[in-house]
Amino acid sequence: MSTGTYAPRPGAAPVGRMIAAQAALETRMLLRNGEQLLLTVIIPSLLLVLFSTVDIVDTGAGEAVDFLAPGVLALAVMSTAFTGQAIATGFERRYGVLKRLAASPLPRWALMSAKTLAVLVTEVLQVALLTVIALALGWSPHGNPLSVAVLLVLGTAAFSGLGLLMAGTLRAEATLAAANLVFLLLLVGGGVMVPLEKFGAAGDVLAYLPISALSGGLRDVLQHGAAMPWGDALVLAVWAVLGLGAAARFFRWE
DSSP, X not given: OOTTTTOOOOXXXXXXXXXXXXXXXXXXXXXXXXXXXXXXXXXXXXXXXXXHHSOOSOOOSSOHHHHHHHHHHHHHHHXXXXXXXHHHHHHHHHTTHHHHHHTSSSOHHHHHHHHHHHHHHHHHHHHHHHXXXXXXXXXXXXXXXXXXXXXXXXXXXXXXXXXXXXXXXXOHHHHHHHHHHHHHHHHHHSSSSSOGGGGTTHHXXXXXXXXXXXXXXXXXXXXXXXXXXXHHHHHHXXXXXXXXXXXXXXXXXX
């Protein structure tokens, strides 16, 4: 037996393996956090059931769930990619977690990639759950699933960029307050539960918000069976580029 047969081989693992391990950890942390579950699962599910079964808001002709389901899917993306990620990352930054991870062999871009993967995994679970609930309530979706997937990915990129920008520039307490406030404001004025037409002339401006573009685009496809809504996709793409670019430029690790 030669010397050193059982000697360790020091060195970083392949980047792909590190990203996968970190993404799995981030996903478990997201799913174990009670506040995250409230934002990502409980609130969207309750809103979908409540507004679909109780005549609170005039959603126009047809079944209420046909209007509400796409909006709630958009809300789920925002709650995970923006609100939840901003709060979690903000406190990780405050407690020095990000600083320590930045000193590890895991590159910073790989850490952000792992966080994005964790968000996508969580969103898949959200979409599956909300789809089951909506179908049980009588939802009849239409359209091309590929168009839906493209919109969801663009929405995730847009909200992730904005969430990381907030978490990387504000204090953790300010991020907590601001993220929850933005969530409530966009829930009310983002076309999720209330048609933008109800806001009059302001609806034309609100349509350029990322939540409005995502909910409107999903509604065009899933409710009306339209092809890819390129206008809404462009709005989301612009927000994604601006948000991710600003986050990469101004994010502070300490």
